[in-house]
Amino acid sequence: MNCIITTAVKPGSALEEAANTIAGQLPAPFVARGSQSLEQIKVKYQAEVIIAVTRKGLVAHTPGGDFFFHPSMAELRIKNLINGKDDHMVNAMGLQEGMSVLDCTLGLGTDAIVASYVTGVPGQVTGLEAAKIVALITGNGLRNYQTNSIDAALRRISVVNADYQHYLAGLPAGSFDVVYFDPMFRRPIASSSNIKPLRLLADNRELTTAALQQAVRVAGKRVVIKETRHSSIFAGLGIQTIVGGKYSSICYGIIETGRTKCSD
């Protein structure tokens, strides 16, 4: 994917410096914005994606729309938890303060933020993201985005740009309490304005039995997979315990691994 890094117009030296650093990290060419429109940059450099470093954060301009970090439903879900309501993901994970979670499919980090809020300061949430641009933008957002009340939960999440297939294989048995997957492949392309640019940037591969076996080895307590209710993936992967809201189209497959973490 041909990607260019630039800034907002009239960036100032701090934004230009940040853009140059990101260009070096990705790596991708940096283009000084000057008075050029994004469209002009796109045509001149034949770029599919332009990442603009702005005062509000990073924005990836893609053919499918703009992709930028925002906590999405995380704030509302956390508010509901505070008000004593259930969260199906939290229940499926059996999540409690102090637990460790490996979110193998970080995406925008919404589920990881909720997990980080529940596991709290003594807990640990690590988010893996295979797509470089998604890992960059979500990682940057989790470090810098200002929310109304859940900044601490964002800041505690460790982001790793890695493919779970390789990452899981390198982890000791039982090294996380919960290993979580929310893969892309079930989502229809035009389902929502947020998903369309994500789908273009994301790793769209399916969850395989081999990766699931590694997850079962790594999870001290549970492996949880988010899916659509009538998906055939649960049967395909041999998962029998499926939970979720009665009227929700989303549900969670659970594999109890029955071990405890190495550190327990």
Ligand SMILES: C[S@@+](CC[C@H](N)C(=O)[O-])C[C@H]1O[C@@H](n2cnc3c(N)ncnc32)[C@H](O)[C@@H]1O
């Ligand atoms: C549906 S999104 C996850 C959304 C996330 N649960 C949230 O709350 O925002 C799936 C993400 O997993 C990533 N992904 C897919 N396969 C992966 C792999 N093998 N390793 C790491 N990340 C992967 C995709 O790039 C995509 O960003």
